[in-house]
Amino acid sequence: MAQSPARSSASSDEPSNADPPMPASAAVVQTVNIRSHVPILLDLLDSNYSQWRCLFNSVLGKFGLDDHVRFPAPMIQRTAEWRQIDSALVNWIYTTISKPVFTLVHKPRITAFSLWSDVESHFRDNKLEHAVLLEAEFRAVQQGDLSIQDYCTKLKRLADQLRDVGHPVSEPSQVLNLLRGLSPRYRHVKPVIKSKSPPHTFRSAMSYLLLEEASDDHDAKTQASHALYAGRGDSSAPTTSSGGSNDSDPRSGSGGGSNRSKRNARQRSKGSNSGSGGTPPAGGRSSAAAPSQRPPAGWPSGYNPWTGLVQA
Known part of the structure; x- marks a missing residue:
């Protein structure tokens, strides 16, 4: 009778017990670095038993050693070769578990099957x-x-x-x-x-x-870059010239100096107009009346007819 496709597919996915793989020799097993195949440590706090067992099962299948951990071997089958391989598997398990787990499952002269069962029962009890x-x-x-x-x-x-x-x-x-x-x-x-x-x-x-x-x-990165460019554009806008409103501020450097020079010029003009020695000019008029007289239109700008000087 023809086998259904679903059953056939399921059968092909599962390992067949009719033709088990040939187990590796003791010489090969003893040279295996188990930490390169199982890089994690089985630990109580990490709750990583599923990952540890998955990796360990793949190594057992790779070397054809599943029977050592799945079934207790009769005494008649425990040859010298078998004992060497089983001791290597015990060492593999001890090497890939943490110290607290080692303390819980360690036993002297234990087989790989018993050690594997103890680890499984510890993590799958209750x-x-x-x-x-x-x-x-x-x-x-x-x-x-x-x-x-x-x-x-x-x-x-x-x-x-x-x-x-x-x-x-x-x-x-x-x-x-x-x-x-x-x-x-x-x-x-x-x-x-x-x-x-x-x-x-x-x-x-x-x-x-x-x-x-x-x-x-x-x-998010695109928006951040756009905001950065916008900020740079605002900072490059022209600023107000320092010679604007500060000209009238006496505390500023350039404006204050200009105002002081103008006041000094006016004071010097007043001082020169009032005369240096207080002697009235020709004609008997006092120097106080001099500023009230306006020079003729033809005289140069800044010329004072009463003192005979040209004022800069």
Whole structure:
């Protein structure tokens, strides 16, 4: 009977137990630097068990060593080669966990299967309590001052942790929760994402928001540059000349000096008109009456007929 396409596809995605991969030799396993394959440390505070296990599973599949951590091997199969490989796996696990986790799971002469089970049970025990706490945290996340990248990463990490404890969050629920906690500056994006058909996935909604954030940053930089150019244009406007209103101000340098020179000239003119020795001029008239006499029209400007001097 022909196999249905859906079943065939599912079967092809899952590893087949009929032909397991050939495990690597002990000589190869002992030369592997596990930190280059699993660059993170499993830690209680970081809640990164999902990431750690994902990386570790890929290494086990790469070297064909899944059976060492999934099934307890019978004593008859524990050859010298097997024990060397198993000890190398124990060392891999110890090397990629933090000191507090090491203190909790460390045991002398433990197999890779027992150590792997202890780590898993420590992080996946009390699944219901963990699920309640993670669900409450997942639904309360707000973007605030976070960037779109940091905000979506935080939501994705919590969704992965819920999946690890047996309470996966559906894709539409993740998208709606993403829109719920968005900053108010993205309120115009929510109807666009909700109205898309077919609906957005979490990843596609995140990509759309990243493009929107990049567009907002570009507009902000453009407005800032325009404001800077406008400010420079105002500062280059011509200023009022210093010789304007300050001419009449006696406290200014040039205007005050000009006024003082004019007053000194008038005082010198008055002093010369009144005579230097007080002797009345010819004709018997006093010097006091001299300023009242007007010189004839033909005399030069500034000429004083009573003193015989030309006044500058």
